[in-house]
Every structure is written in C-alpha cells, then in structure tokens.
Amino acid sequence: MEKSADVRIDHSLAARATRPQPLKRLAGAFPGLVDWEAGFLLPAVMTMLLLVIFPTLFALYISLTRWNLTEAETRTFIGLANYLNLLRELRFWEALGRTAAFMTVSTLATLALGMVLALLLNRPLPVKNLFRTLLIVPMIITPVVVGLTWRFMYNPELGMINYLISELGFEKIAFLGKTATSLPAVILTDIWQYTPFALLILLAGLESLPNEPFEAAQLDGASEWQTFWGITLPMMKGPLLVAVLFRVMFSFNTFDTIYVMTGGGPGRSSETLIMYAYRLGFEQWHMGESAAIALIMLVLVTLVSRAIVRALMPEVEGNNGR
Amino acid sequence: MNKRNLLTILPGLLMIVSLLAACAAPTPEATEAPPVVTEEEVPLIKRFAGETIRILMYEQVPTYSTLDRLAEFEEATGIKVEYELLAEAEMIKKEMLDFSSHTGTYDVTNVHFWYIPQFAKLGYLEPLESYVQDLSVAEWDSMADFVPSYLESQKYEGKLYGLPFQGIVQILYYRQDLIDQYCDGKPPATMDELMACSKAITENGGGEVFGYTDRGSADAATFMSPAGWIYAWGVTFLDDQYRPQLTTPEAIAAMKHYVTLLHDYGPKGQAGMGWAEAEQAILNGVAAMHADTHDLGPDMVNPERSQFPDQIAFAMPPKGARYSQDFFASGLSINADSKHKEAAWLFVQWATATVTQLEQLAERSDFTVSSILQSDDYKTNVPGGGVILEAAKVADPLYFPAIPEFGALSDVFSAAVSRMVAEGPDSVEAEMEKANAEIEKLLQEAGYYD
Secondary structure (H helix, E strand, C coil): CHHHHHHHHHHHHHHHHHCCHHHHHHHHHCCCCCHHHHHHHHHHHHHHHHHHHHHHHHHHHHHCEECECCCCCCCEECCCHHHHHHHHCHHHHHHHHHHHHHHHHHHHHHHHHHHHHHHHHCCCCCCHHHHHHHHCHHHHCCHHHHHHHHHHHHCCCCCHHHHHHHHCCCCCCCHHHCCCCHHHHHHHHHHHHHHHHHHHHHHHHHHCCCCHHHHHHHHCCCCHHHHHHHHHHHHCHHHHHHHHHHHHHHHHCCCHHHHHHCCCCCCCCCCCHHHHHHHHHHCCCEHHHHHHHHHHHHHHHHHHHHHHHHHHCHHHHHHHHC | CCHHHHHHHHHHHHHHHHHHHHHCCCCHHHHCCCCCCCCCCCCHHHCCCCCEEEEEEECCHHHHHHHCCHHHHHHHHCCEEEEEEECHHHHHHHHHHHHHHCCCCCCEEEEEHHHHHHHHHCCCECCCHHHHHHCCCHHHCCCCCECHHHHHCCEECCEECCEEEEEECEEEEEEHHHHHHHCCCCCCCEHHHHHHHHHHHHHHCCCCCEEECCCCCCCHHHHHHHHHHHHHCCCCCECCCCCECCCCHHHHHHHHHHHHHHHHHCCCCHHHCCHHHHHHHHHCCCEEEEEEEHHHHHHHCCCCCCCCCCCEEEECCCECCCECCCCEEEEEEEECCCCCHHHHHHHHHHHHCHHHHHCCCCCCCCCCEHHHHCCHHHHHHCCCHHHHHHHHHHCCHHHCCCCCCHHHHHHHHHHHHHHHHHHCHHHHHHHHHHHHHHHHHHHHHCCCCC
16 A cells, blocks of 8 residues: 555656646645546536535624624624624523533434444344344434424323323423423433434444454453443444534534424523524524524534543544654 | 546536536526516506516415415516515525525515514615605505504514514403303403412312413424513513513513413413423313413314314403513515615515405405405405404514524523423422523623623
8 A cells, every 4th residue: 555655656746847736736735646637526516516615614704794684774883793793692592501411412312323233233132133123213313303303202192102101190381381391301302213323323333343352351351341441442432432422513503493392491491502593593584693693503513522532532633643 | 638538537526517507596597588678658567577586485374375476466567576485484484594694585575574684684675665656556555554564564663664464463262161161251361360360260170171271382483472471561572772571570571470370270281381282282182271372263163173262252351550572573584685676575565455365355364454454355255354453453562582592592592481380389489590691691792781
C-alpha cells in the first residue's frame, strides 16, 4: 500500500505543470491523488457544494438578515441582531434546556438499553435471528407513525398504557396533557424507537471482538462483571463512539415525533430548539431568526460531538487536529 | 483544452447540468403560444380558450368534489387546468414561498381567510373588483348569493381578494340521551347553561363520561375556540388600535369559563387535545358536548365512526353577551404575479358558483351560498343542516385578529391556553397577563404602535 501511494505522488508531481487549476487545487486537498483521479471526485464535490455547503452558507446569510415573510421589505442585513435577540429570549434558553435534557436522557438510555440487549443477543440463543429482527422493527417505522401510535397509547381514555395503569388500581394519567409529563413521555418514545439503532451498532462491535482476552480473563477467574468493565467496555470504545455520535445528532434534531405527539405543548413544555425554529420559520414566518436557531444548533451539535470524541477517543481527536 | 482535460471535467459538468435542470422552477406556460383571441364577438366564456392555468389547493372533500367536475369547466371555456394538491400545512408553505419569491408558478391558490390581509398587504393577491364588474360569466355570477360573512372574510380594507370557496361556522354537537338524563332534555343555549349541564354530566359520568370537550393543545388551530369564547363575552381579541384585550375583565371571565369547562368537566388530557381529539371524544362517547365547526356533522352521525350516531343532535353555539365563534372560510384567489389572470378569474368564478356547488350537495356541507344553505335538500340531507344557516348568520369573521402577524399571535395565545387548561382556572389571570404583554410587545415590534 505504501509503495503504491508513493508511485501516485510521483506521478502527480510529474503532471503538475499541465494540470488545470481547479483540479490542481482539488488534488492538492487530497494528497496522493493525480489530476484525473481528482476529476472523478468533482461530481461528488459539486454535489456537496450545491446540496450542503451552499444551503448552509445561504442559511448563514439569512440568519444575518431581517427577513419576515409578513413584511413587504425584502431581506435587510442586520448583522448579529437575530442571534443577540435570541440569546435575550427566555424561550430560547428554555428550549435549549429541553433539547439538552432530551439529548442526554435519550442518548444515555438508548445506549444503556442497546448495550444490555446486545450483550444478551451476543450469547448463543436458539432463535437469535428472530429476536434480532423483531428488535429492529421500531427503528424502521417512520417517526410520524411512531408518534401517532404512541400518542394513541398515551391517550387517557382509550390508550393501552392508561388501561394497564387503571387495571393496576392507579388513576389514569394524561401523559401528553400535563406540563410535567409531556417531555418525558416523548423522550420515552424516542428511546423505544432508537434503542435498536444502538443495539445494531453495539452488537456488531461485540461480534467483532477477539476471543483471546475473554479466554484469558476466564482462566484468571474474572467475574462477568469484571470482564465487562475491564475488557468488553474498553474494547467497545469505537462502536460506542459511533453510536453516541449518531444518537446525539439524531436526538438533538428530533422533530417529527415531538411535532406529532405534543406540538411542543402543553404550553411550551416540550418545545425543543428545532420546534422553536419551526414555529418561528413556518408559523410566524420570521426566516432570519429561524435560520439563526438552525445555525446555533449546528454549532452546538458540532461542539458536543467534538467534546464526546475528545473524551472517548483522544487519539482520534489528536489525529484530526494534526 | 486538450482531450484528456476535457474527459477529466466531463463528469463534473454533466452533474452540474443535471442538478441545475432538476432545480429549475416549472414553467408550464413557457412552451405555450400566447392567447390570440382579440375579437369582441367571442363570448366571454370562450375568450381565453387555449390558455393553461395552474392551481394550488389542499387535500380535502370540497377540493376533490370541485376538481372531479373540472372537465365541465375545461369544456365550457377551453382553458386547460393543471392542479397540485398538497396537505394543508404544506400548501400554505408552498403558497407563501411562491408568493414571496414572485415566481407566479400558480395562477389560482386556495387561501385561508386569515391570510387575506397579509397577502393583500404585501401585494400577493389580485384585487377582484374589476373582474367582478367586467368579466363575470352570468351563469356563474354568485356575488348576490354568497353568505355575507363568508364574502366579508375575503376582503381587506374594503377590497375583495378572493371568492369564498368553503365556509364553516360553529354549532353545538350534543348527546341527546345525556341531555335528556341530566339537563332537562334541552341543549344549553347560554354559557351558564353549558357550564351547569357539563357539571351535571361529569358528576354523574363516573369518570367515564365528561360534560364538555374542546381544543386545549398548543397548536395554532387551538386559537379559534378560546378566541371565539372571548368574543362571546363581548370583547374582541384585539381592539381598534390593535391592543390585545386579554387582561380585560370580560376576556378573563371568558377564559375562566373555558378553562373550567375543559379542566374540570372535560376528559383527561385536554391540554394535549386539538380539534381532532376533541371530535374523537364525542365519537367515542367520552364527552357529551362539543362546540366546533359544522363540517364535523357527517362524522358525528356516521355509524362507522361514531358510537352514538343516533343520539348526536345539533344546536346553535352557546351564547354569552354574543354567540361564541369558530369561523373558518377559505377562498380562491388570483396570484398577482399570474400571467393568466383572466383565465384564472373564470376558474375562480366557476369553482365558487352556486351552480357548481349545487352539483356537490350530496358530497359536502361547507357551501358558501345562502340559496343552498336554506334549501330543504340541504336542511334534510346535511347533518345539522337545520341550524347551519342560522349559525352562519350570526358568524362574525371579525372575531378573529386577521392581521399578518396572526401566526405569531396564535403561537403565543395557544401556548397560554394550553398551559391554563393544564393548570386549571386559577392560572388564568397570570397566564392572560403574560400572553397579553407578549402579544403587545410583538405587535409593537411589528410597528402597530410605539
């Protein structure tokens, strides 16, 4: 592999004089590629530019303007005013708090449950494949359907959950109709839907672990708990990192389930940042402020992800920074 | 550029071209010849033959009923109609973005009445007076027949911006058997009677049946019912100077009444219930009474949907100082950026005409012309038909703060209502004060006052 990389670099140097400028730059961004190889990257790069970079830059531009669709004036550049207004709003901070709570609880719970289920499925079971298939069903259902189903299940008069509660002799609870229970109820739904996602990643990780360390631990008389803490968990850092990062990003941006189940209510008790952005953009038509929230979310999720990578795998973070 | 370099960038160029092609806005009229009809003797109905218009509407019964008869219009006028149907919320977004970008993609759109002031103020809609005056096809002219409140809802500052396509007003749905048992057999006519009757039913319902249900969730549609309740107490949501009236004694009393009904005598979870859940509570027999728009009538008496289809009856909405309101109308309007305004006008006139609506008598209940609402056929065949015209006569679209900032107002007020319903009547004063201040600030920032 090393040898072939060297060969490509040599060729690249030889061809540098005749290489067209854009390709030259593109190839420069990917050391080891020659110009014609860089040409193959061009469609992907252009697609990224058009579908990711351009919309993001456009959102950044909008966030720096006053652009209300309820006003006749077109976009007016107002600098950071949208950001400053948001930071002064109590509603923004409350939504941020709920988003953080949603993300933290949902991520930790899905990972913990996913790990437990993965450990169970990693043992020899008679109908392992059937269990595995059944367990991933929630993940493949579209979030709107999940939201509607759980909304019905939480219904105080007709829902299954309240039926069980009343059968046990307790008073029925309007989970989605109380400010104290609406957000936890939505988080529980999110945990139900995305635990299988963590399960799939962690199970794949467990199945790829080498047997030798476990055999050695067994010979040394380590308990199952000691084996888990001392061997399994450290060796699972990679899959755990992937699962955590995806879960953080998914849960930070959860919209459909909240929208369908509570619409952010009662009051604003389940309104997260993305719900707030939606209301500002598509109910109040304040596109500038809505875009500002989207950009703040982008920055926050990037910072959180980076912090997680740094905490779990400092060596990866070090490589990225080099 | 040598051959090798050309080959190198070819895949990229192809990608760019295909992406640009995919992103391009549809321009259906681009390939059409401009209308060439100029002869005065060509009858108006055929004058725009050969033009193609594009229509944006949302998926609902009156839309389907009208579009099912599109061939009649196309045959009569020679105008070709292309339509796009979307879910309601999606249509509103698309409408807003098309208007604001001035692309003129759609010639006719279905506009909710509360957007008329906003769209008219921004110059998105074509004023229709001159069309009514100069381009009316006699057999489709229903101007004198439109229910006044529906027609009024299509105006902004005295100018007409749409013709009423669909109109629904509030009536009271109630369970006759429960009313017979607990409320002396007479549906409540006043707000006091409604409270007393709801209390009696709830107290005797054993935790299974509740007196009254209505909208209590935080979504925008919740706004209509409590705002209509405030109207019933004699004040409007905003005064003439656009100041919110939520801290007036009347508005506080109205909301205490509304919140007490839902919190104390409504099904559990009212604070999470929108209009669909409230309707469901009646269909399932969980609630005995519900004031909502009259288009729910067919569901209420449909044995496949309702558990008590034979027991559901209809009455006028409850009355305080005035009748409560829950008014909705949508109209068909012409895009100010349309390039086929005259052809679009003919479609608008046809789709809202009495003759066109009359053909749909068996399919819908939300007609906008008086002659149908007062016909024996309507009263006999449409559930609640006996009270709908009377309810339409007392309907007042001005109960609704139809200003461009409605979305923001609704966001604040619906959230407050939802909190009040969750917390109970004791929370009303504080929540109304908070909502009032928030709305005042919002309107101040929008330039309504200093």
